[in-house]
Amino acid sequence: xxxxxxxxxxxxxxxxxxxxxxxxxxxxxxxxxxxxxxxxxxxxxxxxxxxxxxxxxxxxxxxxxxxxxxxxxxxxxxxxxxxxxxxxxxxxxxxxxxxxxxxxxxxxxxxxxxxxxxxxxxxxxxxxxxxxxxxxxxxxxxxxxxxxxxxxxxxxxxxxxxxxxxxxxxxxxxxxxxxxxxxxxxxxxxxxxxxxxxxxxxxxxxxxxxxxxxxxxxxxxxxxxxxxxxxxxxxxxxxxxxxxxxxxxxxxxxxxxxxxxxxxxxxxxxxxxxxxxxxxxxxxxxxxxxxxxxxxxxxxxxxxxxxxxxxxxxxxxxxxxxxxxxxxxxxxxxxxxxxxxxxxxxxxxxxxxxxxxxxxxxxxxxxxxxxxxxxxxxxxxxxxxxxxxxxxxxxxxxxxxxxxxxxxxxxxxxxxxxxxxxxxxxxxxxxxxxxxxxxxxxxxxxxxxxxxxxxxxxxxxxxxxxxxxxxxxxxxxxxxxxxxxxxxxxxxxxxxxxxxxxxxxxxxxxxxxxxxxxxx
Numbered sequence: 001x002x003x004x005x006x007x008x009x010x011x012x013x014x015x016x017x018x019x020x021x022x023x024x025x026x027x028x029x030x031x032x033x034x035x036x037x038x039x040x041x042x043x044x045x046x047x048x049x050x051x052x053x054x055x056x057x058x059x060x061x062x063x064x065x066x067x068x069x070x071x072x073x074x075x076x077x078x079x080x081x082x083x084x085x086x087x088x089x090x091x092x093x094x095x096x097x098x099x100x101x102x103x104x105x106x107x108x109x110x111x112x113x114x115x116x117x118x119x120x121x122x123x124x125x126x127x128x129x130x131x132x133x134x135x136x137x138x139x140x141x142x143x144x145x146x147x148x149x150x151x152x153x154x155x156x157x158x159x160x161x162x163x164x165x166x167x168x169x170x171x172x173x174x175x176x177x178x179x180x181x182x183x184x185x186x187x188x189x190x191x192x193x194x195x196x197x198x199x200x201x202x203x204x205x206x207x208x209x210x211x212x213x214x215x216x217x218x219x220x221x222x223x224x225x226x227x228x229x230x231x232x233x234x235x236x237x238x239x240x241x242x243x244x245x246x247x248x249x250x251x252x253x254x255x256x257x258x259x260x261x262x263x264x265x266x267x268x269x270x271x272x273x274x275x276x277x278x279x280x281x282x283x284x285x286x287x288x289x290x291x292x293x294x295x296x297x298x299x300x301x302x303x304x305x306x307x308x309x310x311x312x313x314x315x316x317x318x319x320x321x322x323x324x325x326x327x328x329x330x331x332x333x334x335x336x337x338x339x340x341x342x343x344x345x346x347x348x349x350x351x352x353x354x355x356x357x358x359x360x361x362x363x364x365x366x367x368x369x370x371x372x373x374x375x376x377x378x379x380x381x382x383x384x385x386x387x388x389x390x391x392x393x394x395x396x397x398x399x400x401x402x403x404x405x406x407x408x409x410x411x412x413x414x415x416x417x418x419x420x421x422x423x424x425x426x427x428x429x430x431x432x433x434x435x436x437x438x439x440x441x442x443x444x445x446x447x448x449x450x451x452x453x454x455x456x457x458x459x460x461x462x463x464x465x466x467x468x469x470x471x472x473x474x475x476x477x478x479x480x481x482x483x484x485x486x487x488x489x490x491x492x493x494x495x496x497x498x499x500x501x502x503x504x505x506x507x508x509x510x511x512x513x514x515x516x517x518x519x520x
Contacts, residue, residue, distance in 0.1 A: 039212040043140045045072040046133040047379040048358045053126040054367035093120035144386045150209045155397045166408040188463040199474035216486035217353040221345025225275035240264030258502030262495040269492025276485045279349045285317035287381040294373015305330040355380045394483040405475045409504045417512035472497045
């Protein structure tokens with residue numbers, strides 16, 4: 001059998017053996033959903049491909065390496081292209097064209113379509129990927145800025161919705177005092193349901209408007225603050241859960257339970273905020289570091305370890321301790337991958353995690369460090385600048401949300417305590433007049449009973465407390481969504497909002513009692 005006869009038979013056997021996988025692939029592509037929220041996965045995946053292509057490696061290796069990056073959602077499509085080309089005998093241009101026709105995502109479909117045309121024309125992948133990375137960077141920046149503008153408008157809408165909800169609950173409380181409402185339980189349930197629905201809808205809209213970005217990595221090695229957070233969560237959360245359950249079973253007043261939540265969550269949240277601030281500082285210093293390091297290694301033709309010896313450590317800001325340890329490990333002859341893993345893990349940053357791995361992988365493949373450093377620095381700097389724009393919106397809204405929460409909770413408790421005091425006064429007046437012979441006629445009795453809501457007070461207290469809990473949870477989540485960052489920040493805002501609610505419930509009733517004192 002000749003070679004010409006063997007090749008078609010091999011293709012035919014491979015096609016028969018992989019037919020089931022082929023149809024599974026088609027079904028997966030058909031069921032692929034479009035991602036609504038803007039995220040940076042494609043930007044970093046194209047950055048990775050542009051960086052490794054500087055090593056002038058073969059086309060199949062570019063697609064193979066891109067398909068291995070499982071942290072990116074779109075990497076599976078490059079893996080499918082690689083499988084179509086390497087196992088099923090497709091040309092890369094035809095494989096890209098096939099994938100582009102099956103995808104519902106408009107950008108990915110057009111990307112693979114352009115890639116098919118470029119590959120069929122014979123143009124080097126290096127030029128296409130570098131230009132496509134620049135284009136994606138501009139697209140991502142524009143999409144991110146639009147999301148930030150939309151987020152700014154929806155935060156204003158959220159504030160208006162919360163004020164409206166608070167006004168509705170206040171009107172209901174006052175109406176119960178004025179009118180003798182028979183089905184107060186049903187009305188209270190509907191008000192709680194309405195508050196929950198409005199808060200949930202507002203949170204969903206803001207969540208969909210906010211850019212989706214991952215700031216904290218999920219590696220085993222953590223930063224110093226993240227290790228402390230992990231230690232505290234293993235101690236405080238179980239202890240707090242048991243303590244709060246015990247307080248509830250003992251019938252402790254709700255305000256003290258809320259303060260208990262604060263005492264167990266706020267220490268974790270404070271560490272989370274410190275870690276978030278330090279990650280932001282490290283991310284801001286990284287673009288200059290990686291570009292300088294790549295330039296030193298590329299222009300002088302030395303290794304990364306040697307380039308670190310010539311690096312001015314004073315110019316890299318808060319990355320200095322980590323870079324010094326990295327340089328020390330490399331100088332001692334330790335494995336480069338282990339040294340970089342330690343450096344990445346202790347920064348706690350997902351941005352540094354992605355960009356450092358792109359940089360080291362491309363350099364190890366033989367790419368130009370100067371060009372790679374420029375590519376990685378450009379993408380990381382774009383992310384840092386966009387986060388600064390988001391921070392302008394989140395910092396103002398964060399302060400407003402905290403103040404608004406205190407005002408709304410305080411107003412609800414203030415109105416409820418006035419109603420309680422007024423109802424008690426009416427009850428005393430009613431008893432006083434009833435004890436006087438002929439002191440109250442029928443009409444005055446009816447008038448007194450209209451303002452007597454003593455029997456409804458327990459339901460009103462439950463209604464008010466339920467609304468306060470919903471507002472506390474909602475305001476905690478909305479600040480975290482708008483600001484972004486790690487999920488541990490929820491402990492800070494949750495503890496802060498719970499503490500504000502508990503303090504309002506403790507401090508306002510005595511103030512109302514002293515201010516509104518009536519003598520009969």
